Amino acid sequence: MLSPVLLTQREASKSSLDQRVRHTAMSKMDLILAANAGSSSLKISFFQPTNPPTLILTSSLSNITAPPAKFSFQVVGSAPKNEELASVHDHASAFAHFLEYLAKEAGVDPGAIASVCHRVVHGGDYTEPVVINDEAFKHIEKLSDLAPLHNGAALAVIRTCLEQLPHAKFIAFFDTAFHRSIPLHISSYAIDQKIAHQRGLKKYGFHGLSYSSILHSVSEYLQKPQTSLNLIILHLGSGASACAIQRGHSLDTSMGVTPLDGLPGATRSGGVDPSLIFHYTNKAGRISHNKDHAVHLHVTQAEQILNSQSGWKALAGTTDFGTITAHRDEDPAAQLAFDLFADRILNFVGSYHLKLGGDVDALVFSGGIGEHSGELRAFIGERVECLGYPMVDAERNKGTNETVFDIGASADRKRVLVCRTDEQLEMARQCISL
């Protein structure tokens, strides 16, 4: 017998959710919950399992690593609820808060959730989504050292789900899977290949769910099949990476065996001379004895510093790129952070433009910074004009509510686009097609 989804009839502000959830789930208890454990945030969306998936509600907990965390919860068609939470300090407490809010405030019975999609950043050799069983759980756990800010956080959310939603099916979707198409000479490091194979030391690449989502949206926007598209995509968030897409497949990306390489981020250094770690601290190479999670992951102190104590946080004392942009005129540290980020982005745009033989349909900005920082887009846009990209139009660069919008002054063959990525939607889409 089907139990009602809603525990109680609540106040009018919840009526939109009531109607949507009641409508579908009373007859079919098969909602999809998609959880995205990023380095600084936990983003959650609920979908009805239609094709394409129908969004019911979104929630996010950001600033998890720079408290107080910011909680937002929005039922589609209703006003968002926002609050600051001093009690949330990691992904496990963030997800616990969400589940409590869902039942108590939104009145949703967790029994209505049939499938839970988890974004897992490092999947190693898994190239397809997997149902999470003991073996998959251990596999993800083993890879935690290679994604120290991510896999452990995703596992904490998975553990809570296993305890609190025992009736649901859990599926892991991997960031790395999208990059399985990267050719061997690009994914290999110039090291002993026997050791490289034994230890899985190669470029895996990350943000793959985001790149899939962007590819899907840009293909719809340009009305061209994905397999005809050559794109340079910049996913600029707390973790930032670039990707060259050739005929709809990943050709190269800036992150490597771990998400540390390539562009700097909120707390990550990005690529440095590998020898730098031996000079940064004379403790490099030893197991960290700090009190944080790095101890349990056996990450060396240097690796911990480059992952968690670097990036904007080290350069400008904030993990918020919006603050950096706003203060760069009066604060040389903020100016340095801005200029350094732009410089590293240009390295990848130039290199990927060349790898694609100049045959690029669009340069695409995405991620929290790419979607919101008109200043950074204008700065990069001006410098890539020499490669044949149109000038960034100041008015268009102010943005719209569309998923994809064009900020180029002319709709020449090459475009400069902004795309709102949606990793949760991408997982729901793949979940339905499974």
Ligand SMILES: Nc1ncnc2c1ncn2[C@@H]1O[C@H](COP(=O)(O)OP(=O)(O)O)[C@@H](O)[C@H]1O
């Ligand atoms: N208006 C803005 N201008 C510049 N940067 C912004 C703005 N809004 C958000 N950001 C940046 O986006 C980052 C979050 O990006 P997001 O992709 O959501 O992060 P995550 O990597 O946790 O998924 C914030 O840390 C902030 O630096």
Ligand SMILES: CC(=O)OP(=O)(O)O
């Ligand atoms: C891979 C990665 O860095 O992800 P995020 O930007 O969500 O932290």
Ligand SMILES: [Mg+2]
């Ligand atoms: Mg993210």
